[in-house]
Amino acid sequence: MDDDLLLLILSSPSGAGKTTLTHRLLDDFATLHFSVSHTTRKPRANEVEGQDYHFVSESRFQAMVVEGAFAEWASVHGHYYGTSIAEFARARELGRRGVLFDVDYQGARQIRAKFRSAVGVFILPPSMDELERRLTSRGLDDEETIRQRFAKAREEIEHYPFFDYIVVNDDLQHALGELRGIVHAEQARRWRRARIAEGLLSA
Amino acid sequence: MDDDLLLLILSSPSGAGKTTLTHRLLDDFATLHFSVSHTTRKPRANEVEGQDYHFVSESRFQAMVVEGAFAEWASVHGHYYGTSIAEFARARELGRRGVLFDVDYQGARQIRAKFRSAVGVFILPPSMDELERRLTSRGLDDEETIRQRFAKAREEIEHYPFFDYIVVNDDLQHALGELRGIVHAEQARRWRRARIAEGLLSA
Numbered sequence: 001m002d003d004d005l006l007l008l009i010l011s012s013p014s015g016a017g018k019t020t021l022t023h024r025l026l027d028d029f030a031t032l033h034f035s036v037s038h039t040t041r042k043p044r045a046n047e048v049e050g051q052d053y054h055f056v057s058e059s060r061f062q063a064m065v066v067e068g069a070f071a072e073w074a075s076v077h078g079h080y081y082g083t084s085i086a087e088f089a090r091a092r093e094l095g096r097r098g099v100l101f102d103v104d105y106q107g108a109r110q111i112r113a114k115f116r117s118a119v120g121v122f123i124l125p126p127s128m129d130e131l132e133r134r135l136t137s138r139g140l141d142d143e144e145t146i147r148q149r150f151a152k153a154r155e156e157i158e159h160y161p162f163f164d165y166i167v168v169n170d171d172l173q174h175a176l177g178e179l180r181g182i183v184h185a186e187q188a189r190r191w192r193r194a195r196i197a198e199g200l201l202s203a
Numbered sequence: 204m205d206d207d208l209l210l211l212i213l214s215s216p217s218g219a220g221k222t223t224l225t226h227r228l229l230d231d232f233a234t235l236h237f238s239v240s241h242t243t244r245k246p247r248a249n250e251v252e253g254q255d256y257h258f259v260s261e262s263r264f265q266a267m268v269v270e271g272a273f274a275e276w277a278s279v280h281g282h283y284y285g286t287s288i289a290e291f292a293r294a295r296e297l298g299r300r301g302v303l304f305d306v307d308y309q310g311a312r313q314i315r316a317k318f319r320s321a322v323g324v325f326i327l328p329p330s331m332d333e334l335e336r337r338l339t340s341r342g343l344d345d346e347e348t349i350r351q352r353f354a355k356a357r358e359e360i361e362h363y364p365f366f367d368y369i370v371v372n373d374d375l376q377h378a379l380g381e382l383r384g385i386v387h388a389e390q391a392r393r394w395r396r397a398r399i400a401e402g403l404l405s406a
Contacts, residue, residue, distance in 0.1 A: 122393070122400075124396075124403060128403055157400060157403055160397070160400040161393065164392070165388065165392060166393050166395075166400060178391050180384060184383075185384045185388035186388070188368045188381050188384070190364065193327075197327060197363040200327060200328070200360055203332075
């Protein structure tokens with residue numbers, strides 16, 4: 001059932017620029033559906049319910065786990081995050097050709113375990129110094145949270161071998177060009193286009 | 204020895220637009236070295252020795268086969284075609300990051316058998332009618348040659364499962380965008396960038 005949709009996982013340590021790259025990629029590919037995750041963490045000032053996340057209570061999240069509503073879920077920084085199976089159906093209803101998942105390495109691992117055609121992209125900062133600078137300068141979190149996120153970043157980066165592609169976000173346009181390229185390449189995979197070749201042979 | 208260079212094979216039936224796409228792709232990627240094949244066929248009016256092909260006699264070609272000078276060679280339409288091993292050294296001397304091979308499915312098969320990281324792209328025409336129209340309208344060949352090329356095209360297309368990617372050349376810009384994407388994606392493969400991730404972890 002999952003072989004027709006391109007399942008594209010974007011993952012990165014905090015501060016590598018994944019959110020900006022995700023939005024820009026979605027602007028370029030109207031055929032991609034953004035999978036809106038559920039989370040128990042509080043919304044940030046600029047986040048919109050149902051667009052960035054479905055913000056739910058811990059008891060609601062746990063009920064969904066018990067119902068089997070999630071394709072993947074994990075606890076990160078003391079909060080729960082999950083991808084509901086309903087997102088796949090929504091992408092199909094909307095006539096999309098792919099689903100983009102913005103998840104951490106635990107989510108990536110679970111999605112890839114369930115859907116063999118899923119493609120994982122890991123976004124890296126150009127350096128650890130630059131990562132620290134970005135985490136500090138975005139002014140979204142307090143000092144303790146920043147310290148935790150930086151420590152977590154190293155742990156995230158250790159999981160790079162989970163992924164098919166690595167994009168270094170040294171320059172937004174360059175990184176975006178590579179992400180676009182990955183979408184084009186994955187859409188051009190032989191098994192996705194075998195029917196076209198067979199069509200020519202039966203003409 | 205071959206793992207650092209991106210080995211990109213472009214193949215297609217005659218008339219699918221491969222030559223134009225190859226030239227445009229090389230214009231975009233100065234990091235790609237075009238592998239100049241040897242052939243025993245006569246140069247066409249617009250072809251330049253040492254740039255499009257190395258045009259050699261049949262006896263010279265056979266001597267090179269005996270010397271083991273070829274990474275791959277084959278007989279197509281009654282002429283010999285081959286990729287000399289010297290092309291890899293030349294790409295390295297020029298500091299290129301990849302080599303582009305314009306070969307038929309037999310060449311693709313042999314290169315992939317020798318170099319496991321080689322990536323194969325097969326370019327298809329949008330339809331068999333359009334292919335016939337293009338073979339006729341380019342005015343390069345006589346009627347008998349066109350008939351042979353069209354019959355051969357079907358045989359070529361049957362080999363599409365040899366390739367990693369399929370690009371349909373319905374629109375030059377669209378096909379070129381996909382080819383560019385494939386180069387970007389292959390350069391972003393995790394194993395090519397593992398050293399970057401390890402560099403961050405050892406910082």
